[in-house]
Amino acid sequence: MKSRVLILGAGFGGLELATLLSEALGEAADVVLIDKSDSFVFGYSRIDVMFGKTTLDAVRLPYEDFAKPGIRLVRDTIDADARRVTTTEGIYEADFLVIALGADYDIPATPGLAEYGNEFYSNMGADRLRSVLPGFSGGSVLIGVCGFPYKCPPGPSECALTLHHYLTERGIRDKCDITFVSPLSTPMPASAEMAQALMDSFEDFGICLLRQRKVIRLEPGLAVLDDGMELPFDLFLGVPKHTPPQVVIDSGLTEDGWVPIHLATLETRFPDVYAIGDMAATGLPKSGTFAESAARSVSTAILAKLEGAEAEQNTGTGTCIVEYGDGRVSYAELDFLTGASLQAIYHPPSIAGKTFKNGFDGHRRARWFNA
Numbered sequence: 001m002k003s004r005v006l007i008l009g010a011g012f013g014g015l016e017l018a019t020l021l022s023e024a025l026g027e028a029a030d031v032v033l034i035d036k037s038d039s040f041v042f043g044y045s046r047i048d049v050m051f052g053k054t055t056l057d058a059v060r061l062p063y064e065d066f067a068k069p070g071i072r073l074v075r076d077t078i079d080a081d082a083r084r085v086t087t088t089e090g091i092y093e094a095d096f097l098v099i100a101l102g103a104d105y106d107i108p109a110t111p112g113l114a115e116y117g118n119e120f121y122s123n124m125g126a127d128r129l130r131s132v133l134p135g136f137s138g139g140s141v142l143i144g145v146c147g148f149p150y151k152c153p154p155g156p157s158e159c160a161l162t163l164h165h166y167l168t169e170r171g172i173r174d175k176c177d178i179t180f181v182s183p184l185s186t187p188m189p190a191s192a193e194m195a196q197a198l199m200d201s202f203e204d205f206g207i208c209l210l211r212q213r214k215v216i217r218l219e220p221g222l223a224v225l226d227d228g229m230e231l232p233f234d235l236f237l238g239v240p241k242h243t244p245p246q247v248v249i250d251s252g253l254t255e256d257g258w259v260p261i262h263l264a265t266l267e268t269r270f271p272d273v274y275a276i277g278d279m280a281a282t283g284l285p286k287s288g289t290f291a292e293s294a295a296r297s298v299s300t301a302i303l304a305k306l307e308g309a310e311a312e313q314n315t316g317t318g319t320c321i322v323e324y325g326d327g328r329v330s331y332a333e334l335d336f337l338t339g340a341s342l343q344a345i346y347h348p349p350s351i352a353g354k355t356f357k358n359g360f361d362g363h364r365r366a367r368w369f370n371a
């Protein structure tokens with residue numbers, strides 16, 4: 001029986017799910033994958049873009065290169081709602097609907113961020129900083145997280161470490177101080193070893209970490225934190241407050257900010273409507289590899305219904321990778337759901353870690369984009 005699968009969002013989750021269904025069903029897959037963009041960019045590429053190691057154009061992976069049997073990738077903007085989806089071009093109906101629209105940024109939620117600060121989590125923000133940073137000649141840099149949850153828990157730590165090396169290479173590190181404001185209890189709560197190594201590096205590099213605090217407002221040259229503390233800055237590098245895309249909020253699928261799902265199956269309260277990736281209220285890190293493991297589970301659920309195969313539960317597995325900015329990379333393999341408690345295997349920062357990250361990146365480029 002041929003059944004229509006509609007996947008909203010061609011990011012980490014949507015690309016992997018479409019690939020898995022194509023691999024399993026070939027031309028018989030009847031999958032439409034919709035995204036408003038013309039290309040995909042790995043989140044971690046933004047750190048490279050902001051520090052001038054590459055350009056936005058160089059890291060864009062065009063969707064026209066995502067060619068898979070049984071999959072039709074449509075460029076369109078989604079307007080609403082469950083199972084029957086209206087886009088700017090028309091209406092799509094489906095037997096299975098998978099919402100993988102990621103998380104957006106709510107910049108106005110932090111007054112002053114747009115006027116007096118910079119954010120580095122969007123393509124545009126990272127690209128803008130690429131031209132701002134070379135003009136910075138010294139002073140106080142504040143890396144501030146404006147909300148929780150946010151994507152890639154170690155992302156701002158990567159920014160702090162890479163900034164240290166960037167300023168050192170430019171010969172102005174001694175004219176700068178770096179402060180990092182984090183809402184988390186440690187820079188990486190899921191791995192105590194990774195967190196400790198990061199805090200040791202912050203100490204070695206003279207980076208001041210302020211934990212369990214958020215930036216709630218910016219004034220010219222001044223950040224106000226949620227505990228009332230005021231921190232002066234010359235350069236503000238922020239992680240904006242995250243929100244599900246407005247279309248998901250308008251569809252009525254969200255509760256307390258994100259889309260509630262059954263953690264084991266990723267199904268929403270509507271049968272055969274699933275939510276995967278950053279917009280799902282899983283309580284797990286908002287990270288590409290967790291969107292991928294969710295996609296694996298949903299692919300088996302769809303195949304089970306189509307072909308009687310066995311559905312596999314969400315494993316809650318993923319790998320968090322940390323770029324140190326000096327050629328070394330650390331990573332932690334995390335498994336939240338298959339055992340009785342969280343399992344974390346930590347790999348300390350090393351050049352071999354960078355080889356691992358290059359392989360991670362290359363594998364997905366080849367798998368999704370034939371690149």
Ligand SMILES: Cc1cc2nc3c(=O)[nH]c(=O)nc-3n(C[C@H](O)[C@H](O)[C@H](O)COP(=O)(O)OP(=O)(O)OC[C@H]3O[C@@H](n4cnc5c(N)ncnc54)[C@H](O)[C@@H]3O)c2cc1C
Pocket residue numbers: 008009010011012013014034035036037042043044045046047076077078079100101102103120121122151152155245247276277278279286287288289290291319320321
């Ligand atoms: C600086 C930074 C570093 C990161 N580092 C890592 C890392 O090392 N490893 C890792 O695994 N993760 C990392 N991440 C996190 C990772 O990028 C996200 O968690 C991941 O992309 C989430 O996947 P997703 O499928 O939920 O959403 P996304 O990948 O964000 O995809 C959502 C898609 O939906 C589309 N969309 C949204 N709204 C609409 C609409 N209305 N109509 C049509 N299309 C729409 C978007 O265009 C987008 O393509 C990082 C993120 C950042 C910002």
